[in-house]
Amino acid sequence: MALDLASVKRHLxxxxxxxxxxxxxxxxxxxxxxxxxQRVGPLTPTTITNEVHTGPxxxxxxxxxxxxxxxATAGGVAVLDAEVDRSTxxxxxxxGYTPRGVRVTYVAGYDPLPADLELAALEMTAHLWRSQRxxxxxxxSFPGEGEQDxxxxxxxxxxxxxxxxxxAIDTHRLPPSFG
Numbered sequence: 001m002a003l004d005l006a007s008v009k010r011h012l013x014x015x016x017x018x019x020x021x022x023x024x025x026x027x028x029x030x031x032x033x034x035x036x037x038q039r040v041g042p043l044t045p046t047t048i049t050n051e052v053h054t055g056p057x058x059x060x061x062x063x064x065x066x067x068x069x070x071x072a073t074a075g076g077v078a079v080l081d082a083e084v085d086r087s088t089x090x091x092x093x094x095x096g097y098t099p100r101g102v103r104v105t106y107v108a109g110y111d112p113l114p115a116d117l118e119l120a121a122l123e124m125t126a127h128l129w130r131s132q133r134x135x136x137x138x139x140x141s142f143p144g145e146g147e148q149d150x151x152x153x154x155x156x157x158x159x160x161x162x163x164x165x166x167x168a169i170d171t172h173r174l175p176p177s178f179g
Contacts, residue, residue: 127162
């Protein structure tokens with residue numbers, strides 16, 4: 001299953017023929033993907049161009065997980081043996097452990113997107129969609145939306161990731177960044 005407008009509508013039980021909110025739903029999906037991307041890295045393959053590393057020590061790419069390294073140069077010379085630890089973003093190659101002027105272009109993200117992250121994106125989209133629609137009598141209702149769920153029962157859920165989203169992304173979380 002793809003992470004697209006059709007899958008969001010299926011997840012929210014919105015009929016495919018109902019198109020009045022499509023632009024808003026697509027924007028909500030984009031926001032949900034951005035929120036999750038801050039916690040687990042890009043959900044879709046994303047090209048990172050000409051990232052430069054100049055300091056000593058191990059070279060760790062800024063965005064991960066890493067799918068592949070497109071090019072790596074050290075001092076303007078191609079590093080032909082560049083290899084990456086896909087989960088940590090650490091890059092190894094003939095530049096050694098004291099990289100100076102290493103320029104890297106690579107693809108980060110997930111391909112394919114794991115099922116738990118797809119579910120997390122759909123649940124985050126649903127959470128954002130429902131919380132921005134409010135609970136008043138003017139709320140648009142679709143089949144299956146009348147039931148109370150964990151997020152509706154917890155007023156703090158409007159400010160936090162829903163627990164089911166947190167649970168789905170736990171194994172993919174990026175370590176905290178310092179600096």
